Amino acid sequence: MLIELLVSVGIVLGLLGIVFGLVDPSGGALAVQSLAADVHQRQRTTLGEIHRHLLLAGSGPLPGANGVIGHLRPAVAPRLRGAAADPAPGADRVSVLYGVPGASGARLGAPLSGSPARVRLLPVAGCALPCGLSDRSGGLAVVYDATGRSDLYRVTDLDGADADLERLASGGGVYGAGSLIVPVLVRGYYHDAGAEQLRLHNGAGSDLPVVDGVVGFAVRYFGVAHPTLPPPAGPAAVTAPCLAAAAAAGAPASGIGVLSPALLSDDASCAAGGMPFDVDLFRIRRVRVEVTLRVADAAWRLPATGSPLMPVRNAAVRDVVASVDVAPRSLAGW
Numbered sequence: 001m002l003i004e005l006l007v008s009v010g011i012v013l014g015l016l017g018i019v020f021g022l023v024d025p026s027g028g029a030l031a032v033q034s035l036a037a038d039v040h041q042r043q044r045t046t047l048g049e050i051h052r053h054l055l056l057a058g059s060g061p062l063p064g065a066n067g068v069i070g071h072l073r074p075a076v077a078p079r080l081r082g083a084a085a086d087p088a089p090g091a092d093r094v095s096v097l098y099g100v101p102g103a104s105g106a107r108l109g110a111p112l113s114g115s116p117a118r119v120r121l122l123p124v125a126g127c128a129l130p131c132g133l134s135d136r137s138g139g140l141a142v143v144y145d146a147t148g149r150s151d152l153y154r155v156t157d158l159d160g161a162d163a164d165l166e167r168l169a170s171g172g173g174v175y176g177a178g179s180l181i182v183p184v185l186v187r188g189y190y191h192d193a194g195a196e197q198l199r200l201h202n203g204a205g206s207d208l209p210v211v212d213g214v215v216g217f218a219v220r221y222f223g224v225a226h227p228t229l230p231p232p233a234g235p236a237a238v239t240a241p242c243l244a245a246a247a248a249a250g251a252p253a254s255g256i257g258v259l260s261p262a263l264l265s266d267d268a269s270c271a272a273g274g275m276p277f278d279v280d281l282f283r284i285r286r287v288r289v290e291v292t293l294r295v296a297d298a299a300w301r302l303p304a305t306g307s308p309l310m311p312v313r314n315a316a317v318r319d320v321v322a323s324v325d326v327a328p329r330s331l332a333g334w
Helices: 002-056 241-249 279-283
Strands: 093-099 106-108 117-123 140-144 150-159 162-167 180-192 197-201 207-212 214-224 256-259 284-293 320-326
Touching: 002 093, 002 207, 002 284, 002 320, 150 180, 180 214, 197 214, 214 279, 241 279, 279 284
Parallel strands: none
Antiparallel strands: 093 180, 106 117, 106 180, 117 162, 140 150, 140 180, 150 162, 180 197, 197 207, 214 256, 214 284, 284 320
16 A cells, blocks of 8 residues: 555656646746736837827927927937036937927016026917916926027026026027017936936936836937928028028938938037037938837846847747837928
């Protein structure tokens, strides 16, 4: 009996070993599916958010104003902009500027000079003060005059028709009474390779992580061969003075080409007008963003290109690479 019992126990243990051997790979497969789905979901969310902001790049204010944000200042740039921003250009960063949707902005009731400064605001037709301006969520605004000269400001306090403004970039000059002040948003995405994060800079000093597990973030810019004047946005439309000068001096645009970050930052053509950026930024018509994400747990990783170091487990999740091409609406037909 004892021998038969031992034999039976041995058989049972052998069968259990076979069953567990079969179950473990299936458990690994289920875990891989769950982790892969998470990586794909994070990627879709990230690219969807970037796509949404790039579509809006350069838009605003509401129709009827004598200017379009993207005609006054570059809608897209390969560097961060605003307060506490790193001005160094690179292929691993992109910033987007556009008017707050649905906001018309206001007019200056008195000349604006220096920074900080307090100004009285006047409503434009069809809006009641503060006409979309706010000292919350960054409180950014672009002030511009009839010549197309502009500066990026932050609204630090808003009290009825009075606003306290702080200029965020070197510029200067006086903006006369009647100049427009339009609320804007800045969205600057950049890759923190050390932390494997994509981060968001809002132009007003806020810097927050967007998504973890990012091991690659690359931005490519495509545009026309030479800066050209945009189509008129109204009977009194204005453009940046350096853009008007470059368009008048150059040949007609022909074709779409790749614009490197170095090309888009190799001079300060607009500096004479108090705007420290390269006029070539006005050539951008399309942007391609590529994001590479990986699973957070290193034990489940397998890079998309393969690796001599296999993961600890018998199943793995490859890095996921995807890209999105966006042509900002405000730049269409320009």
